[in-house]
Amino acid sequence: MKKILIVDDEPNIVMSLEYAFKKQGYSVFIARDGSEALVIMEREFPDLVILDVMMPQVDGYETIEIIKNNPAFAKAKVIFLSAKSKAADIEKGLKLGADEYFTKPFSVKKLITAVDNLIRK
Amino acid sequence: MFSIGLIAFVIIAQLAPAFFIGLFWNRGSAVAAKTGIIVGSLVTFYTLVLPFITEVFVEGSSLITNGPAGIALLKPYELFGIDFMPPVTHAFFWSMVFNIMFYLVFSVLQKGDYRERNYAELVVNASSYGELQENAFVWRGEAYVSEIRKALIRFLGEKRTARALNLFYRKYDIDPEEEKADARLVNFSEKLLTGSIGAASAKLMISSVVKEQPVSLPEVLKILEENKETITINKQLQQQSHDLKRLSDRLKNANQALVEKDRQKDEFLDTVAHELKTPTASIRAASEILFEDDDMPIELKKKFLDNIVNDSDRLAALITNILDLEKLSNGREVMDKKQYSLKETLRKAVDGVYQLALKKQVRIDVKETDDINLFYDEDRILQVFTNLLSNSIKFVSINDGFIKVKTQITDESVLMIFEDNGKGVPQEDMGFIFDKFYQSNNQNVKKPMGSGMGLAISRHIIESHNGSIVIDPNFKEGARFIVEFKK
Known part of the structure; x- marks a missing residue:
């Protein structure tokens, strides 16, 4: 079973995503910020990380940099899911190595499709 | 006497040629006129003055009878052998001849300047x-x-x-x-x-x-005058350009202030948009799942619907706060000030957060003091007190949370002190907590929930009452806010 790590500090959004991806047959892990996410990654080595940008403690940008610099997480795909929707923000996210960038509010269905395309094949 | 008068006449007559010829002849030059006059005068002196004086002193002078050094042609009274004229006429004749001759010759020979x-x-x-x-x-x-x-x-x-x-x-x-x-x-x-x-x-x-x-000098003076005028005009121009520069500096400053205001507005809108997006995203995701998933257990369904209701409330509160803050900061909100009991208003505020405090087992201790009546808009002040109390409840830990409210009355003012034993405000944030959206100001790091506008709104309300609201930077056990009303 493919593993997905959802990193977001909004409990309601996390709840929706957790439900939706579990239903799609993924194994879902939850972290409330970057530092929690890294702990879980060390343990679970997820196939994909859905990453918010604005979070307490370690933010999304810092988190992806750590992920991309650690060869142990080489296979992990990253999707940014953020309310930051300016062109510069999106560009920054993709430059840091994200595979996709979704802006809030987002379509759950489209997010699932993107995840499927990245790791189901 | 008669002779002296005639001599004087002949001498004065030397001025005549230059004067009369000069009137009608434009070639007559100054140098020639002077030469003619001098030569004429010398001739007069030789033919009239000199023999006259000699005769007075030396009887039968040889100068007159034989001429100087015996040269007969140069005899003063018979110059060049002309002996048929009386001395005065003779002197007049010769002096005029020489005078006119020198005047004409010199005038022709030497041109005057233009x-x-x-x-x-x-x-x-x-x-x-x-x-x-x-x-x-x-x-x-x-x-x-x-x-x-x-x-x-x-x-x-x-x-x-x-x-x-x-x-x-x-x-x-x-x-x-x-x-x-x-x-x-x-x-x-x-x-x-x-x-x-x-x-x-x-x-x-x-x-x-x-x-x-x-x-010529007049020309030079004219040039100087012209230059003086130019300098005056230049000075005026300089002054004007100075004024213009000052004006443009002021415009630049004003423009800078406007640009800064514009930037702040942009930032504000940006933050507003961002703040609105999170609950919207949450509502959208939950709704989409509910819509797609028909076989969801009823308990879970209720949970999702509950989330949607909460997020909608949050969204509404956010919008209200944004509008409120804009109204307050533009000074468009008129305070409905009447006389109220401060103690009563505080009691209402504490009652309002009672449920919230109970949930977290937070103790609220209002210190008993004399009551005081002040002029204020009760709804607005209540909003401030409620905001301070609910902030405290938010930041204290469960079960041992403690909030203390004191009132201090001095001669000029009334101080309301709100203290809690929560985690307090980080030193570096002290300067910003009364700014709108200060939560999200710290770049990508989000602080605990809230609209981030409560304190900004509170500050506006208190300032509309000519009071002040500050945080005590020296209070380390938690947070201490001090609201001051002028009596």
Whole structure:
């Protein structure tokens, strides 16, 4: 079973995503910020990380940099899911190595499709 | 006596030739006139004064009878052998002859400078004065067309000079190949230059290319006057440019302030948009899942719906706060001030957060003090107190949370002190907590939930009551907010 790590500090959004991806047959892990996410990654080595940008403690940008610099997480795909929707923000996210960038509010269905395309094949 | 009178007449008569001839002859020059007068006077002295004096002192002087050194031709009373005139007539005759002769010869031999000749012309042909002004350069000596052209080019440029000269040549029908410039060209050039460099300077410029042209004192004074005028105008211009610079500086500052305001507005809108997006995203995701998933257990379904309701409330609160804050910061909100009991208002605020406090087991201790009545908008002040209390409840830990409210009444003011034993405000955030959206100001790091506008709104409300709200930076056990009302 493919593993997905959802990193977001909004409990309601996390709840929706957790439900939706579990239903799609993924194994879902939850972290409330970057530092929690890294702990879980060390343990679970997820196939994909859905990453918010604005979070307490370690933010999304810092988190992806750590992920991309650690060869142990080489296979992990990253999707940014953020309310930051300016062109510069999106560009920054993709430059840091994200595979996709979704802006809030987002379509759950489209997010699932993107995840499927990245790791189901 | 009679003789002395006649001698004086003959001497004075020496002035006559230069005067009368000068009136009608414009070639008469000053040097020639002076020479004539001096020579005439000398002749008078020799033929009249000298023998007269000698006769008085020496009876039968040989100078008169035999001439100086025995030269008969030079006998003072019979000069050049003319012996048929009485002494005075004789002296008058010879002095006039020499006077007039020297005057004429010198005048013809030596030209006066142009200025002298101009004046001479003015005296002789006074009737055609106007015309003379026009052709004042007739006597200014020589000039070469090429030099005048050079001077013109320097100030007017190649094209304009060529065009002007062509016009000039055509107008007066002059051969353009002519080397020597005539008076009209000189005059014309001066007029041309006047347009560019001023009349006196133009004159000076042209005189410098026209040969042997002294510049007179009046001309120099005129130039100085012109320069003085130019300097005055320059000073005025300088002053004006100074004023303009100051004005443009002020405009620049105003513009900078506007740009800063604009940036703040942009940032505000950006943050507003961002703050609105999170609950919207949450509502959208939950709704989408509920819509797609028909076989969701009823318990879970209720949970999702509950989330949607909460997020909608959050969204509504956010919008209300944004509008509220904008209204307050624009000064559009009018406070409905009446006399209220501060103690009563505080009690209402504590009652309002009672449920919230109970949920977290937070103790709220209001210290009993004398009541005081103040003028304020109760709803708004209640909003401030509620905001401070609920902030405290938010930041204290469950079960041992503690909030203390004290009232201090002094002669001028009333202090309301709100203390809690929560985690307090980080030192680096102290300066920003009353800014709107201060939560999200710290870049990508989000602080605990809330609209981030409560304190900003509170500050506006308190300031609308001429009071102040501050955080005590020295209070380390938690957070301590002090609200001050003026009595």
